[in-house]
Amino acid sequence: MFSACQKDLLDTVPKTQVLTNNMWLTENLTDQGVNGVYQGLRLGQMLYVYDTYVTLQGRDNSTLMNATATASSGIFSSTWQNLYEGVHRSNNAIYGITNVSPVGPEKKARLLAEMKFLRAFHYYRLNQLYKGVPIYTEPIEWDKVDKPRSTEKEVWDLIIKDLTDCINEPLLPNRYDKGKAEFGRVTKSAAHALRGKVYMYTQEWAKAIADFEQVKNMGHTLFGNYANLFKGDNEQSPEIIFSIQNIALAGYGSDYQFRFGSRSAFGSNWNTYLVHPDAIDRYQRKDGSKFNWDDYLPGYNQMAPGQREVFFLRNNLTATEISNIEKRTTNKLDMSLYLPTGNEERLKKAYEDRDPRLVSNVILPYSTFVGANGATDQTFTSRWPYRQEFGGVFDLRTDIVPNFYYYPRKFVYEELTQVFPIERQALMIIL
Numbered sequence: 001m002f003s004a005c006q007k008d009l010l011d012t013v014p015k016t017q018v019l020t021n022n023m024w025l026t027e028n029l030t031d032q033g034v035n036g037v038y039q040g041l042r043l044g045q046m047l048y049v050y051d052t053y054v055t056l057q058g059r060d061n062s063t064l065m066n067a068t069a070t071a072s073s074g075i076f077s078s079t080w081q082n083l084y085e086g087v088h089r090s091n092n093a094i095y096g097i098t099n100v101s102p103v104g105p106e107k108k109a110r111l112l113a114e115m116k117f118l119r120a121f122h123y124y125r126l127n128q129l130y131k132g133v134p135i136y137t138e139p140i141e142w143d144k145v146d147k148p149r150s151t152e153k154e155v156w157d158l159i160i161k162d163l164t165d166c167i168n169e170p171l172l173p174n175r176y177d178k179g180k181a182e183f184g185r186v187t188k189s190a191a192h193a194l195r196g197k198v199y200m201y202t203q204e205w206a207k208a209i210a211d212f213e214q215v216k217n218m219g220h221t222l223f224g225n226y227a228n229l230f231k232g233d234n235e236q237s238p239e240i241i242f243s244i245q246n247i248a249l250a251g252y253g254s255d256y257q258f259r260f261g262s263r264s265a266f267g268s269n270w271n272t273y274l275v276h277p278d279a280i281d282r283y284q285r286k287d288g289s290k291f292n293w294d295d296y297l298p299g300y301n302q303m304a305p306g307q308r309e310v311f312f313l314r315n316n317l318t319a320t321e322i323s324n325i326e327k328r329t330t331n332k333l334d335m336s337l338y339l340p341t342g343n344e345e346r347l348k349k350a351y352e353d354r355d356p357r358l359v360s361n362v363i364l365p366y367s368t369f370v371g372a373n374g375a376t377d378q379t380f381t382s383r384w385p386y387r388q389e390f391g392g393v394f395d396l397r398t399d400i401v402p403n404f405y406y407y408p409r410k411f412v413y414e415e416l417t418q419v420f421p422i423e424r425q426a427l428m429i430i431l
Contacts, residue, residue: 024096027103033096034111037089037118038185041244043082083126090119092139106171113169114186120162121194127155127201159198166191174218178236184245189218193241215241227360230410275362275406283358296350306331312365312404314383315344321385344383363396363407371396382407 024030069075093115097108119137126133134147135158166172167188176183196211223229223239235243285291293300297311310333317325317340325333339346344366351364359367368381380396384404387395398407 021096021100023092024100025102027101030097030101030103030111033093034114037086037093037115040082040086040089040118040122043085079129080126083122083129086122087119087126087136088140090115090122091137094119094137095139109169109171113166113172113191116162117166117186117191117194120159120166120191123155123159123162124194124198127152127159153202156198156202160195163191163195163198167195175220175241178238183236184243186242187218189215189220190242192218226357230360273408275408277406280358280362280406283355285353286355291350291354293350297346307333309333309404310335310337311343311347312384313338313343314366314385315339315341317385359409361408361410363409365404365406369409 022029023033094112097103097111097115101108103111123133123135132149132152133155134145135150135155136145136147137158166186169188172191173182173187175187175189176185192211192214196208196215199205199208199211219238220241221238223234223237228234229237229239281291281293283291300308300311309331313325317338322335325335348364348366351358351367358364363369363382365382365384368379371378371380378394380394382396386397386401388397396407398405
C-alpha cells in the first residue's frame, strides 16, 4: 500500500543556496553577497564586445554579424537572462542590506549606493537593447515574474533615480586612486558618467554636460598615450572610470585576448573577431578631415571591392604567386596596376596620416610588431599573399590564410616579457 507524504515531514530548505533572509545575517555574508552582485557583471561577458571603440566583424557562430539571427536565437534569451540576473542580484542585495544585514550605518550607506548603481547599469543595458522592459525593484519569487513591460521613459526615470541616490550619498567616494584595494568598486564619478549617458538618451543635453564636467572635476583625465592605456601597468590610470578588475594568475588569460586576435601573435593562429574595413575607413586624417581612398589610390572607390586586392599585394611577388593570381576563375586582378617594388609603400601611405589611434587598435597591412612564437619572441609582419618565412621575417599567420584581413591590435601580446596573465576588461564605461 502507498500513502501520500505529509508536507510537514518534508525538508524544504535547499542545501545548495543561502535563502535571502539568511544570506545577510553577518558582515561576512554581506560582503560575499555584494561580491556576488559585482560578479554578475561577468555574466555573458561577450555582451560588452559591442561597446568597444572599433566596430568588429564577427566570425564563427555570430548570428547577429552574419545576419542569420531570428527571434528564437539564443543570443536574445541569454542576453535578457544575464542582464535580469544582474537586476535581481542587485534587488536582493538592496533588500538584504537594508532589512537584514548587521553592518554599521556608514558601510551600509556605501554598499546600498554601490548596489543601486549596479541595478541602474543593468537596466541601462536592458533599455538600450529593448526600449522599455518590466521593472522589478524588490526580491521576487521566480514563479511570479509576470509584470508588464514599462515604457522606455519609465525605465530611464528609474535609472536616473538610482544614480541620483548614488551621487547624493556622502559616504560614497568620488573615485579611488591607483593601487587602492577598493579600485574597481562603484564611485560617484562612475555614477555621474553613467547618468550623463542616460541624459544623452533622453536628450537632456545640459544635464549630460553637467554630469560629464563632474567626472572631470573628480580627477579623471585622459591618459595621454592611447597605445599604452591598454597595457597592464596602466589599467588603473586616471582615465579609467569603472572597470572589472582581474587577479593575475600565471598560465591564465582573458576571453578578450583569446578572441581578439592575440593568439595569432604566439602561434595558435585563431581569430574569432576581425576588424571591418568600413571601421578602418572611418578613421579621419590627423587634421580632422575625412579619409578618402581616392586621395592615395586614384580610382579606388569606383573599383569593385574584389578588384582592389591588387593594391594590397606584397612587393616582389614570385612568378608562381603571379601565376596563381592569373589562373583565378573569379576575382581576376588588373595586374597593370601592381608595382613590384613599390606596392607596399604606396599602400602604407594611406594609413600614415591618420588618427594615431588607428595603429594602436588595428594590425594594419605591412605593419610589424613583436609577438611570441611558442616560447620565443618573434617579429611578425602582416603581408599578402602569406609566406611562412621569408628572409628571416615571419608573416602573420591566422586560420584564414586564403584571405587578407585587418586584425585587432588592442590587447594583443607584445613580446613574452609583456604578456599579461589577465588584462583589465574596462569596456563598460571609459572616459
